[in-house]
Amino acid sequence: MFKDVPKLSLFHKPTLLEKLEKLSEELGVEVYVKRDDAIEFAMGGNKVRKLEFIVGEALAMGCDTLVTVGAIHSNHARTTAAAAKKAGLNAHLILWPRNYEVKGNLLLDMLYDAEITFVESREEALEKLNAVAKELRRKGAKPYVIPLDGAIPTGILGYVEAAFEIVRQLGELNIKPKYVVHASGSGGTQAGLVLGLKLAGVNAKVIGIDIMGKLNYLKK
Numbered sequence: 124m125f126k127d128v129p130k131l132s133l134f135h136k137p138t139l140l141e142k143l144e145k146l147s148e149e150l151g152v153e154v155y156v157k158r159d160d161a162i163e164f165a166m167g168g169n170k171v172r173k174l175e176f177i178v179g180e181a182l183a184m185g186c187d188t189l190v191t192v193g194a195i196h197s198n199h200a201r202t203t204a205a206a207a208k209k210a211g212l213n214a215h216l217i218l219w220p221r222n223y224e225v226k227g228n229l230l231l232d233m234l235y236d237a238e239i240t241f242v243e244s245r246e247e248a249l250e251k252l253n254a255v256a257k258e259l260r261r262k263g264a265k266p267y268v269i270p271l272d273g274a275i276p277t278g279i280l281g282y283v284e285a286a287f288e289i290v291r292q293l294g295e296l297n298i299k300p301k302y303v304v305h306a307s308g309s310g311g312t313q314a315g316l317v318l319g320l321k322l323a324g325v326n327a328k329v330i331g332i333d334i335m336g337k338l339n340y341l342k343k
Contacts, residue, residue, distance in 0.1 A: 124322075125284060129179035131210055133164040133171050140292040153298065157289055164209075167202030169312050172281030173273035174206045180277050181212065181267035188213040190256050191269035192248040195220060196228040199272045204235035213238065215255060215266070217248045274311030282312045286319025300327040307331030 139158040147154045164171045181189060189207045193200030193216065200216045207214035214237040221241045223229060232239060240255060242248050249271065256266040269275070286303075293300055303320065307313045313331040320327055 124287075125280065128176065128280065129183035130175050131178040131182065131206070133175050133178075133206060133209070134162045137288040137292060138162060140289065155293070155298075157285070159285070165202050165205035167198065167205065169282070170199045170202040170273065171206075172285055173278035173311060174202060174281075176277050176280040177267075177269055177273055177275070178206050178210050178212070182210060184265075184267065186212070186265045186267040188215055188259055188264050188266040189269060190215045190217070190252065190259065190266045191273075192217045192245075192252055192271055194218065194245070195223045198228065200237075201228040201231050201235075203269060203273075204232050204237040207237070208235045213264070215240070215259065217242060217251050217255060219244050219248050270309075272309035272311060274309035274314075279311050279315035279318065282315025283319035283322065284315075286316050286325075287323055290320070290323045290325055300325065302328050302330055304330045304332065306334050308335050 138161060141156050141158055143154045143156055159169050159172070162168055162171045167174070178189070189203055189212055191200060191203050191214075195218050197216075197218065200218060204214040204216060214235065216232055216237050217240045218229070218232075219242050221243055223241070225233065240251065242251055252268060252270070256268045259266045269278075289300070289303070303316055305312060305316065310331075313329060316329045320329065
């Protein structure tokens with residue numbers, strides 16, 4: 124269903140679907156885990172699925188710079204910088220807070236040659252996003268703006284595709300899932316799973332576990 128959708132392939136599919144034998148025995152139900160944590164590209168986990176479609180769209184639009192926001196050691200920001208490097212694009216990251224040590228993800232951002240603007244807070248970073256993009260355009264660049272964690276319609280396609288993977292893998296085991304449980308932050312992964320399972324004709328309930336204390340935001 125995605126053959127006509129711009130996409131940059133970043134990892135091998137499908138990821139492993141692994142049965143948790145001991146937990147299944149203890150709970151009395153069959154529990155499987157979709158091993159997107161083992162996605163090989165830049166240790167990016169679920170961020171990589173979203174970026175395949177986001178970067179694909181950026182390339183199709185002729186953009187030359189990916190602009191996004193994140194905390195100082197954001198996995199999304201790091202994976203965006205890595206994907207930009209692979210695609211031959213520039214990356215501009217807006218990170219908070221200003222006080223930092225050059226280590227961990229921040230060090231990797233720098234090794235990926237990302238340009239970085241440091242701000243004080245999440246709120247300031249979100250306010251700065253469009254201003255940075257506007258300044259890049261003034262300088263002749265063509266930026267593609269990625270909101271926090273890639274939670275945009277293009278990004279959720281990554282988990283629409285993942286939902287179809289899950290259905291196929293469980294189908295090979297003659298299993299119909301009742302629940303799909305996952306961590307939910309900005310809501311992009313959850314939206315993709317809900318849409319993907321619906322399109323696949325599967326009635327499994329998607330349960331997102333709020334990790335950011337923004338339950339009302341996710342419910343919207």
